[in-house]
Amino acid sequence: MKLTKRLLACLLALLMVIGLAACGTTTPASDTPDTQAEAEETEAEDEEPEAEAEAEVEDDEDEGEEEEDEEELGDLDLSEEATVVLYQIGDEPQDLQTVLDKLNEKLVAELNTKLDVQFSTWVDYKPKYSNILTTNGADMCYAASWLDYQLYSKGGAFLDVEPLMKTYAPDLWNWIGEDKMNQMKVEDVIYGIPNMWDEYVMIGIAYRKDLADKFNVPYPESFELAEEYFQGVHDADPDQGIIYNGASDASSTGTYVTTGSSLLMYKYPEGIVNKYGYQWVLDDPSNLWDYWFSDDFVEDAKIMKKWCDAGWWSRSCLSAEADQEALQNNRCIAFISGCNANKYCGWVNDVADKGWELGWWDYAENTGYAFPVHPNHNLTCIINGTKYPERCVKVIEYLMMNEEANKLIQCGIEGTHYTIDEDGLYNQIPDSGYGYEACDTWQLRNADFKLTQPTGVLLQKCFDREKELALQREKYPDINIVDSFAEDYSEYNAEMSAVQNVIAQYLNPIFAGLVDDPEAAIEDFRTKVKDAGLDTIRENYVKQWQDYCEANGYE
Numbered sequence: 001m002k003l004t005k006r007l008l009a010c011l012l013a014l015l016m017v018i019g020l021a022a023c024g025t026t027t028p029a030s031d032t033p034d035t036q037a038e039a040e041e042t043e044a045e046d047e048e049p050e051a052e053a054e055a056e057v058e059d060d061e062d063e064g065e066e067e068e069d070e071e072e073l074g075d076l077d078l079s080e081e082a083t084v085v086l087y088q089i090g091d092e093p094q095d096l097q098t099v100l101d102k103l104n105e106k107l108v109a110e111l112n113t114k115l116d117v118q119f120s121t122w123v124d125y126k127p128k129y130s131n132i133l134t135t136n137g138a139d140m141c142y143a144a145s146w147l148d149y150q151l152y153s154k155g156g157a158f159l160d161v162e163p164l165m166k167t168y169a170p171d172l173w174n175w176i177g178e179d180k181m182n183q184m185k186v187e188d189v190i191y192g193i194p195n196m197w198d199e200y201v202m203i204g205i206a207y208r209k210d211l212a213d214k215f216n217v218p219y220p221e222s223f224e225l226a227e228e229y230f231q232g233v234h235d236a237d238p239d240q241g242i243i244y245n246g247a248s249d250a251s252s253t254g255t256y257v258t259t260g261s262s263l264l265m266y267k268y269p270e271g272i273v274n275k276y277g278y279q280w281v282l283d284d285p286s287n288l289w290d291y292w293f294s295d296d297f298v299e300d301a302k303i304m305k306k307w308c309d310a311g312w313w314s315r316s317c318l319s320a321e322a323d324q325e326a327l328q329n330n331r332c333i334a335f336i337s338g339c340n341a342n343k344y345c346g347w348v349n350d351v352a353d354k355g356w357e358l359g360w361w362d363y364a365e366n367t368g369y370a371f372p373v374h375p376n377h378n379l380t381c382i383i384n385g386t387k388y389p390e391r392c393v394k395v396i397e398y399l400m401m402n403e404e405a406n407k408l409i410q411c412g413i414e415g416t417h418y419t420i421d422e423d424g425l426y427n428q429i430p431d432s433g434y435g436y437e438a439c440d441t442w443q444l445r446n447a448d449f450k451l452t453q454p455t456g457v458l459l460q461k462c463f464d465r466e467k468e469l470a471l472q473r474e475k476y477p478d479i480n481i482v483d484s485f486a487e488d489y490s491e492y493n494a495e496m497s498a499v500q501n502v503i504a505q506y507l508n509p510i511f512a513g514l515v516d517d518p519e520a521a522i523e524d525f526r527t528k529v530k531d532a533g534l535d536t537i538r539e540n541y542v543k544q545w546q547d548y549c550e551a552n553g554y555e
Contacts, residue, residue, distance in 0.1 A: 076391075078112040078391075080112070081112050082114070082388055084113060084115060084386070084392050084395055085117075086115060086116070086117045086141065087117075087132050087140070087141040087142065087383075088142050088439055088440055089120050089122075089125050089440060090122060090440035091119060091122060092118075094433035094434070096117065096438070096439070098412075098413070098416070098433075098434070099408055099409070102413055103115060106402070113391050113394070113395060118138060119439075120132075126147070134157075136384075139386040140382045140383060140392045140395075140396065141380070142443055143191075144377050144379060145377055148486075149186075149192060150186050150376075150486030151486060153189070153381075154186060154486070154488075158383060158384055159191070159381075159386075160191060161382060162181070164393040165181075165193070165397075167390075168390045169393045171397065172397040172400065175401065180194060180375050181194075183374070183375045183376065184376055184379065186486065191381055192379030193380045193381070193393075194378065194443070195378045195400075195443045195444060195445040196400065196447055197446065197447040197450055198372055198447070200373060200462070200466035202371075203339060204341070204344070204362040205220055205226070205263075205335070205336045205361050205363070206339050206344040206359070206360055207219070207333060207358065207361070208333040208356060208359075209359030212232075212233070213357075214236075215236040215237070217233060217236075218232075219361065221361050221366075222366055223266035223366070226263060229334075230242050230243065234310065234312060238311070240333060241330070241331045241332045241333070243259065243307075243313045243332050243336065244259065244323050244326035245259045245314065245512060246258065246320045246322055253276055253503065258508055259313075259317075260307065260313060260511065264300055265363040266363055268367065269367040274291075276537055276538055277291050277534070278291065282368065283473060283475040284555075285554050285555075286550070286554060288542060292529070293526060298518065298519055298522055301510050301518035301522060304511050304512065304513040305514075309513065315514060317512055318514070327347060328351055341463065344360045348455060348458065362469070364466060370469035370470040370473075371470050371478070371480040371482075372466075372478060372479075374480040377483065378442040379443050380443045380444070400444055403448075406449045409439060409441055410439075410449075410450070412432070412434035412435075416429070417434040417435075418451075424452070425453060425454050426451040426453050485545065485548050489537075492536050492537045492540050492541075494533070496533075499532045501532070502528045502529045505528075506521070506528055507525055510522060
């Protein structure tokens with residue numbers, strides 16, 4: 001309907017211009033001082049109709065220009081209502097349909113399109129995600145580097161969004177900016193649309209600060225002080241759980257294969273290059289050093305044994321199930337693996353009614369290495385095979401750039417699911433069925449619209465500190481140089497599987513402190529891992545990594 005009206009307006013403008021040209025006028029009367037003077041000399045009874053005609057010509061010309069712009073945006077037929085499906089990782093919130101009904105009222109009015117959101121659950125989400133992409137079970141989806149965004153992109157799972165955005169969602173393209181969009185490139189093609197809220201998720205330690213104060217032991221703000229903290233609490237209260245240790249997932253090829261070994265992040269910078277026994281040199285990322293065949297490895301293994309023998313964790317830890325609530329449930333005094341400021345700030349609320357006080361320490365304070373989340377960490381991708389690629393990109397634009405729509409999908413309906421207090425902070429209404437970022441739509445975050453929870457104030461302080469640390473780096477300040485690297489292990493997939501088995505059988509017990517003789521166990525591990533094909537993996541991996549560094553100027 002709007003398109004028809006604009007076409008008519010454009011036609012009317014053209015007819016009026018032709019009519020004026022037939023009378024000897026080549027431009028609208030309002031365009032030049034000369035024609036304005038001529039108009040003043042006309043009879044008084046003609047002045048008002050002519051002025052109105054001039055205004056109509058100007059208005060119609062403006063509409064004509066808008067129509068030309070719209071034609072440049074592409075011919076998107078929205079005459080028939082359609083539904084697009086967004087696939088999310090996580091669990092479906094209880095009151096989702098109420099929110100979607102409200103949101104779809106707006107989407108239908110604006111784009112004649114409805115949104116359906118489907119979920120993987122957190123159980124076996126990776127195979128479910130893969131199945132959705134290969135069977136075209138949705139139109140668009142959450143994507144991230146940790147969900148193999150690069151590999152799926154290379155495999156043809158997603159559409160190139162650059163032409164779609166430039167044609168049908170130019171406001172979204174311009175708002176995000178070409179520099180940020182270019183960071184989404186995989187083999188020079190942009191497949192993902194990033195969120196617009198900068199965050200930092202450096203790994204650190206959340207710990208029972210109240211116990212440190214109670215037993216007069218130091219806060220764990222270094223590798224050495226952590227040892228004093230854990231041993232001090234253990235000596236004062238032998239029945240108190242210290243560290244909830246366990247093995248990493250079976251696909252691990254890295255150094256931090258047990259929860260306890262994560263404490264090594266006090267010593268070695270966090271990053272993707274802790275694979276196959278390599279560590280990297282700070283601010284010289286193409287220079288890898290061989291941790292598994294170093295004396296440091298031997299010394300660290302002896303420390304892990306000492307801690308295990310001291311009773312910091314169970315000797316049956318490698319068969320224990322992962323426990324993300326061990327800290328809140330008093331089964332340990334610190335969460336040391338995979339913990340970031342987001343988790344810490346959430347746990348502050350969880351333990352408040354227990355009378356505890358949690359502390360936070362970022363390992364980056366010791367290593368000097370901090371970086372922001374790479375834009376490819378939270379993305380929306382359009383699935384190859386969708387019938388509605390143009391509608392998808394328009395829906396994404398609307399969800400990200402319309403304030404009411406963004407707040408609806410992220411937090412639900414104000415007054416039904418949440419309230420805003422006198423300090424301007426978000427508070428969830430108990431048992432409302434739709435919590436904060438209930439759909440886990442982290443990829444749709446907009447810093448201008450994002451509601452702040454009471455813990456968000458503390459979180460921002462953590463982010464500000466991590467940004468400060470990131471900016472202090474001499475080379476590549478505040479730049480994430482690791483998360484756009486996509487390893488291609490197709491040439492050594494068999495060797496990698498064999499190495500994973502060796503890690504599980506030989507390295508995990510070493511880092512759990514369960515071996516009687518760390519030096520002998522390490523020699524055995526080194527032999528076994530080489531026999532499994534480590535050298536073949538390393539040769540390929542190092543070339544990929546160094547080629548990546550050279551291509552991006554990270555040398």
